[in-house]
Amino acid sequence: MTPIQIKDPDTGSFANILPELGFNCFEFQAMVNGQPIDVIDAHPDFASGNQRPSSGGIPILFPFPNRIANASFQWDGVPYELPADKTYHDKTGNAIHGFCLDLPWRVISQEESAVTGQFQLSIDGKHRLKYWPGDIFIEVRYEVKGAALRADIRVGNPGSNSVPWGLGTHPYFKVPLSKSGSLKNCLVESPASEEWVLEDCLPVGVKKSIGKSHDLREGAWLDQLQADDILTGMPEDIEQYECLIMDEQAGLVVTQDYDAIFSELVVFTPPDRDCVCLEPYTCVTNAINLLSADVETGLRVLPPESEIKTWIEIRAGKVIV
Template identity: 25%
Template structure:
């Protein structure tokens, strides 16, 4: 299929030995990442749309904005609703379905750029550049966004990889999350507060996912001596697909995809984010990006 007819545009493969990843021109999505014959993330085919934001880059906000309406510096803005009744939210930012420009493509790395133009719901100009790099250590991602407007812009970002169970049933896998607090939510999946992540929400040690359904955020994240926070999905084959973030992001969103078309328990969405849902309305963890200011985040994936 030609790039012109392909719904996700050019397929940009990068590799280093057994590590092979494919990034799409549309959305700069991470479509696949494998080590040898084992998927690290749940892939989607090049001739299909990402089924449940698989591999998406979330700019200028991750997750949901309730009613698509928010206030910023005394003005009210309204975004198109992309998640319909009963939730009625603006979901996952504004760059998922747009073409990114390929800046550089080498054997093991690819950089793409995107210019977000002002619109009535988000009247700020942002320039984003993302680089994916594979090595024998895994896959690393770095995103830098700068504000090219004359005024401060509200900003958040996140990413949407689905960790792969390696062909196993998710009920046969275990999950571990480096986080000590669980975000409570209403029936629209918008946050209402936080609580200690104990009982059903305690994933600080590996727990079975049998009969466990998640679409939840976790904060109070913990880090190792290198400043990295992790989510690990271990399958019956003994392999662990894991995602990490450095100190640039401090929120995890975790979803098992129950009931989602094309993603019903086919993996675990392990999403590093700078803020929880509804940050544009609550201001919690929301970034105020000044004119010409840059903001950079870094995360990655490994297979153990």
């Protein structure tokens, strides 16, 4: 596979993206006062396509993030059974991570510091179109500017029927942020005040006040954090949220800002890896099967011939004291 590199000409910050593998941005090196910071973690062989598509970089999870229980759901009275494909099933038979993280995207524009890719189910994933209630597309424009990587996202419904959808990203943030840092000096923060009650990684349809071990409002040290949780209860009446990783020893911080449409945040600490995943989702796991529950899931429906725009921005910088 041939990555596309985008680069900020003023600072030298760059990102590498694989259009052939889900438009995955598998490398982002930010220059902070002339110091290179490797922000995103992926296997050294990731660009060969020999690694699991969701195992590194920034996988894009669409038109549903995380799991659909038993790989099945109903929509408008029609039952859907999702494909029994190892890429799209977890170990217990749930569908996982959407339809577009392992397929080629079309590059529709490219310049020195930015590139735009598009995936439409009826064009780029025809064999999967029958597994969803209608056609849908996602367009992502990545741009590197200064020490920031920004994704401007457009989701659209080109068809004549309303279509459900959810979106998430699955960034693997490398920690510590420099060779002089250590996990015990790395802090992760999020403003979430609630969490979903889970059974076998699936929400049971109930939220609760966030437990002490999952509460990141005042920060948690990464060497003490073991997580695979869905946080929620974000502050109300604001237009964007922020989560961050701070390497106090190195004096560096990586911040992820995102549109308030991303109401859920999955926090995952992959075992035996020096990284942490902070995953913004527009809806909770298995949202399409929780419609009967008396709880807001975040699942959205796009009317025919309509679209919605959103964004996520990752940036590196010095800790300001």
